[in-house]
Amino acid sequence: MDAGTRILICAGERVDHAGRTGVFAPSLVPAVAEALADCVAQAGKVIAYCSASAGADILFGEAVLARGGTLNIVLPCEIGDFLAQYVEPAGEDWVDRFHRLLTRAERVEISCEERLLGDDTLVRFNNQVLQGLARLDGDRLQVETHLVIVCNLAVPPEPGSPTDFMDQWPEVDRLVLIDLDEFGADTPPDPTAWIDLPTRAEPATPRAIRAIMFADIASYTTTFRDDQGPLLWDFVAAAQAHIAEQAKAPILINAWGDGIHAAAESAHDLADYAAALMNGVAAIDPAGFGLAARPRFRIALHAGPVFVGTHPLTGDGMIYGHHVNRAARIEPVALAGQIYASRHFVALLRAEMDARACEARMTSETYIARYRADLVGRVELPKQFGQETVYRLNDLGLRHARPDKPGRPSDSGALALTIAGRLSEIPRLADTVDTFCTHNRLEPSVAYAVNLALDELLTNTISYGYDNASEHEIEVTMSVEDGNLVVSVRDDAVAFDPSVPPEPELDADLEDRRVGGLGVYFVHTLMDAVRYQRVDDHNELTLVKQAAAATQED
Amino acid sequence: MEIETLDIEGIAVVAPAGRIDSNTAAEAEAAIMPLFATARAIVIDFGKLSYISSAGLRVLLIAAKASKSRNVPLVLCGLSKPVHDVLRMGNFTKLFAIHEDRTRAVLALARPAG
Numbered sequence: 001m002d003a004g005t006r007i008l009i010c011a012g013e014r015v016d017h018a019g020r021t022g023v024f025a026p027s028l029v030p031a032v033a034e035a036l037a038d039c040v041a042q043a044g045k046v047i048a049y050c051s052a053s054a055g056a057d058i059l060f061g062e063a064v065l066a067r068g069g070t071l072n073i074v075l076p077c078e079i080g081d082f083l084a085q086y087v088e089p090a091g092e093d094w095v096d097r098f099h100r101l102l103t104r105a106e107r108v109e110i111s112c113e114e115r116l117l118g119d120d121t122l123v124r125f126n127n128q129v130l131q132g133l134a135r136l137d138g139d140r141l142q143v144e145t146h147l148v149i150v151c152n153l154a155v156p157p158e159p160g161s162p163t164d165f166m167d168q169w170p171e172v173d174r175l176v177l178i179d180l181d182e183f184g185a186d187t188p189p190d191p192t193a194w195i196d197l198p199t200r201a202e203p204a205t206p207r208a209i210r211a212i213m214f215a216d217i218a219s220y221t222t223t224f225r226d227d228q229g230p231l232l233w234d235f236v237a238a239a240q241a242h243i244a245e246q247a248k249a250p251i252l253i254n255a256w257g258d259g260i261h262a263a264a265e266s267a268h269d270l271a272d273y274a275a276a277l278m279n280g281v282a283a284i285d286p287a288g289f290g291l292a293a294r295p296r297f298r299i300a301l302h303a304g305p306v307f308v309g310t311h312p313l314t315g316d317g318m319i320y321g322h323h324v325n326r327a328a329r330i331e332p333v334a335l336a337g338q339i340y341a342s343r344h345f346v347a348l349l350r351a352e353m354d355a356r357a358c359e360a361r362m363t364s365e366t367y368i369a370r371y372r373a374d375l376v377g378r379v380e381l382p383k384q385f386g387q388e389t390v391y392r393l394n395d396l397g398l399r400h401a402r403p404d405k406p407g408r409p410s411d412s413g414a415l416a417l418t419i420a421g422r423l424s425e426i427p428r429l430a431d432t433v434d435t436f437c438t439h440n441r442l443e444p445s446v447a448y449a450v451n452l453a454l455d456e457l458l459t460n461t462i463s464y465g466y467d468n469a470s471e472h473e474i475e476v477t478m479s480v481e482d483g484n485l486v487v488s489v490r491d492d493a494v495a496f497d498p499s500v501p502p503e504p505e506l507d508a509d510l511e512d513r514r515v516g517g518l519g520v521y522f523v524h525t526l527m528d529a530v531r532y533q534r535v536d537d538h539n540e541l542t543l544v545k546q547a548a549a550a551t552q553e554d
Numbered sequence: 555m556e557i558e559t560l561d562i563e564g565i566a567v568v569a570p571a572g573r574i575d576s577n578t579a580a581e582a583e584a585a586i587m588p589l590f591a592t593a594r595a596i597v598i599d600f601g602k603l604s605y606i607s608s609a610g611l612r613v614l615l616i617a618a619k620a621s622k623s624r625n626v627p628l629v630l631c632g633l634s635k636p637v638h639d640v641l642r643m644g645n646f647t648k649l650f651a652i653h654e655d656r657t658r659a660v661l662a663l664a665r666p667a668g
Contacts, residue, residue, distance in 0.1 A: 423577050430573075430605075448605075448636045455607045459576040506645035510622060515612040518644055522608060525643055 006043040007138045008064070009130055010036075011165040012056020012150035013180060017089040023152045024055055028183045032056060032150060035178050037063045039148055047141075049134040051075060051126060052082075052098055054090035056150035056162075056178075061101045071105040074133065076126035077112055111344060112305045113322060122305050123160030125209045131168070131354060132347025136373070139350075144174060152180040170357040210263045210306045210319055211270035211345060212327040213250070215277065215299040217258040218336030228291060235289040242280035247272040252317045260297075261328075263319050267303055267349035268356075271371055274299045274339050275395040282499060282532070298334040301341040301393065302327035303348045329385040337533055339393040346373040346391045368546065369482045370396055396484055396529060396544050414479035421462050421472030421491070426455050429476065440480050446547045449526040450478075450487060453543055456519030457489060457498060461539070465493025484528075485547040490540050498523060498541065499532035557585040558602075565663050566593035567656060569632075571602035574610030583613045590620045595663040599656045601632030611644050618649045627651075631659035 013024045024032075036059050040046055046069030050057050064071050075082050079102075087098045102108050111129040112122050131147075138145035149166045157163035169175055217232075250262035250273050264270035277297055286294045304323030311318040326342070334340035341349070353369050360367035373391040381388050415436045419425040430451045437447035458474065466472055475490040501524040502517040524530055529544035555578040558569040566589040574582050589596050598617070600606075614630075621628035631653040633641065641647050653659040 455575055515608055515615055519608040
């Protein structure tokens, strides 16, 4: 963590031009430039995210570069269209400044590689991508992210406007508002004149932001012989019962053989569906359906503006466009049993988390993120689709906000420990866990719960999981993430899946009571999520515990 | 693990200290079970116990079964909150009379059950 670094996002009004007046008079440019320069100067070392419309965006970008900051520009459409729509109307001078800015930026990316077609939806999506990318950077570097808004509060917000952006921002103490109205515009805003004139015609084919999923069953043809087909569909039908319980159906879903294509209106809706699909398949014993192996989906998620319509042959809803094809190309690079997501999906998800945190704050609740995106890296997509930065989406299994509590668990590093596969190692591990929890200001009850869960699981593994006398090792890692204690355990014992909760007979008469199954039952009672996968002949288990921090009084 | 045992007028008090887990459960079992042959009643005092897992509950279950079959009353006392929580999670609190501390447990056993 670099205390001197700060992430800044700027969403600024465009300077007035012949077709749009009364918002940001050109006469205010020097004063706004000065205010932005002050704002950047106060931030120390700056990593900045903005678009590049003629007006506050460009002024902000120039201020960042003047201070030696790193500038990331995200545009909502192809550069030619952007210039025509958002820069050229303000004059030649702004076009020159636009080009100088783009040349000197660290990175320029486009959130929708298509023509703009006069669609405010794209601008709003661009804002979400800007916000999400900046937030991901802030999360990764563990530095503060601040939003700088240059707007005119005398003008009502429209979709994609800076005021609209501000409404989605959860941290009021990390917001800088530069109100053009307060700079004393020479002419009061004309409420009829600020709208873009002439009004653009509705596009012939409507576009919308959609989260897009492609999925299939890994090694479907090689693993499941033809005679297993009917068994496989019975298994999937049983999984569907779980899925329907856990997530709402996507607004569009199509399937052919083992392939699935789906779309939803928000990244969260689709992530919830993808997670339900994974959990549904994991919850059922494939042996019970006569299957030799557990069918495992590989899932790819992407997001972007797409065309929406009705398929003339089927009469069903459909989506099409560049981003649908791109989503389809990401799926083959995903690993079995994992949810992969594109950079823009993860950015949209992150921006939605901010919006959800805003909502939760209104009702005095604390928002807990359900998902965490781990960077996989930049991968080559098939069929000459170029490269994509992909993330692996981890479901932390948390669904509800909880009442606010004083003190929050602090994220101070992770614990990684390798122990020998012997029972005598368990108390030593317990001491380490206690120290880790104390250090992270977690309540003693959290440490106790995690220790008990680990004890039960490791006792099972060590007592029953080794079919030879050789030395074994067990890897345990622990971290605090967004207020959750996340524990992972990896061992080379025989395959054992404890993620299905047992149902011990707790009410049996004394004579009939057994202790078998009680340990795993404890694990499920104590932990908020238990996830299992078998990878490379190892058991990999993830436990998640919501971890309220110890209060000051303790 | 350290296990204190003493006899108060035929009532055996056994007090394991520290942890009862898969490492120490056998030791606790070996300390408790012979008492059913010698004592007229047994108090297991958890006052110095900081931790119990399902391996410990297994020992308690065996003891509860012996208590019933041999007609030797068995009570627990001195449970810390975490230990009590584990017993409750396993629905074990119904199987035993649980007293606050050793004095109350011994007094309860000394009186004829009413």
